[in-house]
Amino acid sequence: MRATRGEKIFYVVNYILLILVALSCILPLLNIVALSLSDAKAVMAGQVGLWPVDFSLFSYENLITGTPILNAFWNSVQITVIGTLLSMAFTIMAAYPLSRKQFYARRFFTMAIVFTMIFSGGLIPTYLIIQSLGLVNSYYALWLPSLVSAYNMLIMRSYFANIPSEIDEAARIDGCGEWRLLFRIVLPLSKPLLATIALFYGVGFWNSFMNVLIYINETSKYNMTVLVQNMIMSNSMVQDFSDPDLIANLTPEGIRSAAVIVMVLPILAVYPFLQKYFVKGVMLGSIKG
Amino acid sequence: MNIAETAVPELAPERAAEAKQRLKLQKWRRFKSNVPLLIMFVPVAVFFLVFRYAPMGGLVIAFKDYNFFDGVLNSPWVGFHYFEMLFQDPRTLEIIRNTLFLSVLSIVFGFPAPIILAIMLNEVRSMVFKRTVQTIVYMPHFFSWVIISMMVLTVFSLENGAVNRWVEAFFGEPYAFMYNKESWVAIFVGSGIWKDMGFNAIIFLAALTTIDPSLYEAAGMDGASKFRQIWHITLPGIRSTIILLLILSMGRVMEVGFDQVYMLQNSNVNEIADVISTFIYRTGLQGAQFSLTTAMGLFESLVALILIVTANYIARKFNEGLW
Known part of the structure; x- marks a missing residue:
């Protein structure tokens, strides 16, 4: 079928608009990359666009030597890795029983969990619980309250429930118990979904800001989001320098940009591998029930 | 049995x-x-x-009048005292109004955006182009608000911001985007849409694949223009997904994400940018007014609950309910 004139115009406009949207997503990032790799003078003069001017790694050097970014990076890694593992374990432990038809009170528990999605105690009562458990200023205050996201649990439950029942009936006749069924059959069959949900949890922990702000008091325990936020808010983040020459060459903008890049890199590194999975995962979420 | x-x-x-x-x-x-x-x-x-x-x-x-020594159980009852305080103090009323204003704006402009993007992507013939655009527009969803706010501040900065360089070239003077209420609200709503538009489009793209392509062929044969095809075939085809997500977004009318507001606000725009979540953080946790801010939190949760139940009730009338 040949496209009519109107359709041709429609397609051209559509392509142009989509290119603009995509550019709006990529240009700010390129700008920050360029700022982080440019010489301080060019940054201050506002000459840096999308390409580094007078290429220099000065901002990165100062970020690493003058700020506790490496410590914060390590904190972020700890928070993310342990948090994701714990959350995955608990989400599976919630989703698997609720996906079994023979599980007692399956409906009741599902409804009880769905209710927490539409009504919650809110920030202060949660804070008081965590305080009374003595978790303030420890990473458990970040991990424990977010062990199971009801939304992720529901996606996982419907995925498990959709595994053809012939497979697990056959396994059961062979004398396979529930634990073995879970580890040998259900989990291996759900790898793409597990990758998606691990990505959602991982990004959530990596980016966690408010909980760190609320529960972590010691600055040496800050993760990168809070540290970088502090850098953006105060221009005096580099205190260790007495060399006037250095200070003259230092731009907060350059260092901030470098910090943002350090924070984004791990996400960009895993993003292309996981993209096909999370698209599938979100689609599963759209299945009702 | x-x-x-x-x-x-x-x-x-x-x-x-x-x-x-x-x-x-x-x-x-x-x-x-x-x-x-x-x-x-x-x-x-x-x-x-x-x-x-x-x-x-x-x-x-x-x-109750919560204090640390008596704890949750033993603190004395005060009835609706704190609710009266909330609804009589012009400052807290302003905060509730700001929250509603920002979130309603975010939903009104932010809800259709991913639908439009999904329809636009769906009309693309070249798979390479489509996949490239998708890869790029999903990305901001995975960035924290620290990163996004840094980008926003860089782009709209008064001194070296890319936007202000254009403004200066045309009008001679830069504009303080982050310090004027109107432009701040626009940037706030816009950045929220920009961050999640791509990711939220995924679900609509999935729904679009279920539409029978022969419908478009028939409509094209009958001379229906592209826009009429979208209006009469595409949109009805993803109706139930749209309604489902609209119900879910009703539950969020009372909340404005803490991270976003906290990182974009500044003292010049506090009048419009102070919302329930920042109020609870500042007055409750930093100011230790636990009971007052819990009352605010309860009010927020209850309104959200009522809204989501009502939205679902209405949707059920059209056989599209969530439960």
Whole structure:
């Protein structure tokens, strides 16, 4: 079928608009990359666009030597890795029983969990619980309250429930118990979904800001989001320098940009591998029930 | 089970015994497989009790004069005292109004955006182009607000911001985007849309694949223009997904994400940018006014609950309810 004139115009406009949207997503990032790799003078003069001017790694050097970014990076890694593992374990432990038809009170528990999605105690009562458990200023205050996201649990439950029942009936006749069924059959069959949900949890922990702000008091325990936020808010983040020459060459903008890049890199590194999975995962979420 | 019991008398005695035996065995098997499932589920149940349901119980301090020494249970009751304070103080009323204003704006402009993007992507013929655009537009969803706010501040900065360089070239003077209320609200809403538009489009793209392509062919044959095809085929085809997500977004009318506001606000725009979540953080946690801010939190949760239940009730009238 040949496209009519109107359709041709429609397609051209559509392509142009989509290119603009995509550019709006990529240009700010390129700008920050360029700022982080440019010489301080060019940054201050506002000459840096999308390409580094007078290429220099000065901002990165100062970020690493003058700020506790490496410590914060390590904190972020700890928070993310342990948090994701714990959350995955608990989400599976919630989703698997609720996906079994023979599980007692399956409906009741599902409804009880769905209710927490539409009504919650809110920030202060949660804070008081965590305080009374003595978790303030420890990473458990970040991990424990977010062990199971009801939304992720529901996606996982419907995925498990959709595994053809012939497979697990056959396994059961062979004398396979529930634990073995879970580890040998259900989990291996759900790898793409597990990758998606691990990505959602991982990004959530990596980016966690408010909980760190609320529960972590010691600055040496800050993760990168809070540290970088502090850098953006105060221009005096580099205190260790007495060399006037250095200070003259230092731009907060350059260092901030470098910090943002350090924070984004791990996400960009895993993003292309996981993209096909999370698209599938979100689609599963759209299945009702 | 009932069916089996009523069926038993019709059978011969020995067959009945056999059936009973089988039923017993079935029950036993069910019980046996429930034991590991229950063991698995106990920690999860504890989690939900401690970190989800206990805080709901903790909401009682909205009706008490909470102090640290008496704790949640022993602090004295004050009835609706704190709610009266909330609804009489012009400052807190302003905060509630700001929250509603920003979130309603975000929904009005932010809800259609991913639908439009999904439809636009759906009309692309070149798969390479489509996939490239998708990869790029999903990305901001995975960035934290620290990164996004840094980008926003860089792009709209007064001194070296890319936007202000254009403004200067055309009008001679830069514009303080982050310090004027109107432009701040626009940037706030816009950045929220920009961050999640791509990711939220995924679900609509999935819904679009279920539409029968022969409908478009037939409509094209009858001379329907592209826009009429979108209006009469595409949109009705994803109607139930749209309604489902609209109900879910109703539950968020009372909340404005803390991270976003906290990182974009500044003292010049506080009048419009102070919302419930920042109020609870500042007054509750930093100012230790636990009861007052819990009352605010309870109000927020209740309104959200009422809105989502109402939206679902209306949707059910059209057979599209969430439950």
